[in-house]
Amino acid sequence: MKIVFMGTPDFSVPILEGILEENWEVAGVVTQPDRPKGRKKRLTPPPVKQAANAHGLPVLQPETLKKEENVQAVLDLQPDVIVTAAFGQLLPESLLFTPPYKAVNVHASLLPKYRGGAPIHQAVIDGEEKSGVTIMYMEKEMDAGDILARREVEITETDTAGTLHDKLSAAGRSLLLETLPRLADHELTPEPQNPEEATFAPNIKRGREKINWNQPGHVIYNQVRGMNPWPGAYTMYKGKSIKIWETKKVHVPSSRETVPGTILSLEEDGILTAAAGDTAVNITSLQPSGKKAMKAADFLRGTHELTPGERFNGDEENV
Structure with a gap:
């Protein structure tokens, strides 16, 4: 079974590597174009391109799949199946249904819960105790295709979006490698999703990054770990x-x-801050504007700017 792999970020790399280690034939890799990164805005290839180059695989980097010539370039690779994992673009119908085994996706949630571009962040932000990965057929509607396989992954109290990302990437790799032979041998029975159970995890926008101290402390705690390490x-x-x-x-x-947002005290290990309800938030690691991230204890030893009784967001409405 000849595979065209479509993926872009770090999440996708172990999945591609697993496919290669299991000696599946990869006809080519499709990923996003190189983008400027860092303060110097240096043009940088996405992680999947770097992995593909290391294995000498053909790489396509279409800016959009809305152009017929870009779609045809993928079809010219003659895939039996397209495997996607965090590719970052919607696929046209010709890519979804032309390959004999269609197109399957590795999605970082237990569908139909958390469809969309930020399922890992949202699961942590919502304080979920479990997440998982789903292998499903792709359809025109985002993340709505029939399910081929699912696997649960525990979310611990101290998991961040970063640690959960790594867990789910590893789980997605192992589940896909178990699923591909069964797909090739027509041993799978697709399970339709129940649209009434669908929830959504849209990409994180700037307004959602700001802490609203009027929320309960456990909500703020989950927001912080759900935004770590990005954004x-x-x-x-x-x-x-x-x-x-x-x-x-x-x-x-x-x-x-x-008043929520008030600095209650400067502790040895952090900055104790009032939130709504009976749970305060002790800030133990932070990054002042224009500086590197640091432990709050180190920050407090080097500054006298913070004063108990003053407020975070105190110069504006906490909305």
């Missing part, structure tokens, strides 16, 4: 942005009447 949750202090990378939940007396 990073942030708050404002005296007009300057501070990224918050790690926090702890701390119980405080429910009778305490303190």
